Amino acid sequence: MGGVEDVFTGLADPTRRRILELLAQKGVGTATSLAAELPVTRQAVVKHLAVLDRAGLVTGEAVGREVRFRVVSEPLAVAARWMDERVAEWDRRLAAIKAIAEAPEGGSEVR
Amino acid sequence: MGAQVEDRIERDVLIAAPLQRVWDVITEPVHMGTWFGMPEPTSADFRPGGWVVFDHEEFGEIPVLIEEIEAPRRFSYWWALVSAGKGTRPTEGNRTLVTFTLTEEGDGTRLRVVESGITQVRAEDAELEARFKDNTEGWAIVTEDLRKRVEEVLSAAG
Numbered sequence: 691m692g693g694v695e696d697v698f699t700g701l702a703d704p705t706r707r708r709i710l711e712l713l714a715q716k717g718v719g720t721a722t723s724l725a726a727e728l729p730v731t732r733q734a735v736v737k738h739l740a741v742l743d744r745a746g747l748v749t750g751e752a753v754g755r756e757v758r759f760r761v762v763s764e765p766l767a768v769a770a771r772w773m774d775e776r777v778a779e780w781d782r783r784l785a786a787i788k789a790i791a792e793a794p795e796g797g798s799e800v801r
Numbered sequence: 802m803g804a805q806v807e808d809r810i811e812r813d814v815l816i817a818a819p820l821q822r823v824w825d826v827i828t829e830p831v832h833m834g835t836w837f838g839m840p841e842p843t844s845a846d847f848r849p850g851g852w853v854v855f856d857h858e859e860f861g862e863i864p865v866l867i868e869e870i871e872a873p874r875r876f877s878y879w880w881a882l883v884s885a886g887k888g889t890r891p892t893e894g895n896r897t898l899v900t901f902t903l904t905e906e907g908d909g910t911r912l913r914v915v916e917s918g919i920t921q922v923r924a925e926d927a928e929l930e931a932r933f934k935d936n937t938e939g940w941a942i943v944t945e946d947l948r949k950r951v952e953e954v955l956s957a958a959g
Contacts, residue, residue: 698919701808702808773810773919776810776919777810777812780810780812780914780916781812783836783837783914784812784813784814784914785814786835786836786838787814787816787823787826787827787836787912788814788912790826790832790835790836791816791818791823791826792816792817792818
């Protein structure tokens with residue numbers, strides 16, 4: 691059962707994140723069509739797509755000689771939701787720090 | 802935010818208080834407990850490589866590893882995902898790094914926080930954590946006054 695890449699490993703590389711963006715925008719892409727829009731070689735794109743595929747973030751379908759890839763939205767949505775919650779938590783903590791720091795000091799403690 | 806996932810979270814806030822005051826709020830154990838939403842730490846060794854341990858009602862023991870302290874401008878620490886289990890120490894694969902930086906801005910202080918290493922965690926831990934937090938109260942504010950102030954600040958921020 692080897693070869694399954696973690697979703698976040700898939701997302702950890704900026705080129706891979708860009709590949710996902712491009713696939714999401716266009717609906718489908720091949721290593722060739724993606725490489726045309728990226729500052730990396732087609733060979734590098736093939737490797738990135740393999741990682742994304744193992745992570746379950748894209749799925750490929752062989753058509754003739756090329757493989758057409760699409761984004762699989764569910765794992766990305768789970769990761770994005772986790773990120774959104776963390777962002778919201780930080781906003782709440784920063785608001786709490788601000789509220790404490792700006793509160794008039796009670797004067798009961800001397801620093 | 803859509804389906805964008807970056808490797809780090811960056812947020813900041815402008816605080817109408819002097820730098821030293823903000824520094825105290827983020828680094829003194831008594832305050833740290835308050836804005837984290839839990840009791841004062843059970844132990845605190847505020848030096849690089851030192852541990853600060855919180856005992857949270859819902860999440861259990863949360864140990865935090867201090868990475869750097871450069872008073873009064875920079876403070877960073879590692880912590881593990883909640884889903885890693887109660888009392889789990891932050892180690893590679895289950896932790897993120899939180900870095901606070903403080904800079905003077907006018908009469909106030911710009912407080913910036915970066916949580917990095919997001920994509921170094923294991924996705925199944927992240928998913929467990931998201932589900933765990935859906936089912937719990939989330940953060941707890943110690944006093945009603947503080948809660949109201951925080952809500953005012955949040956609604957003013959829009």
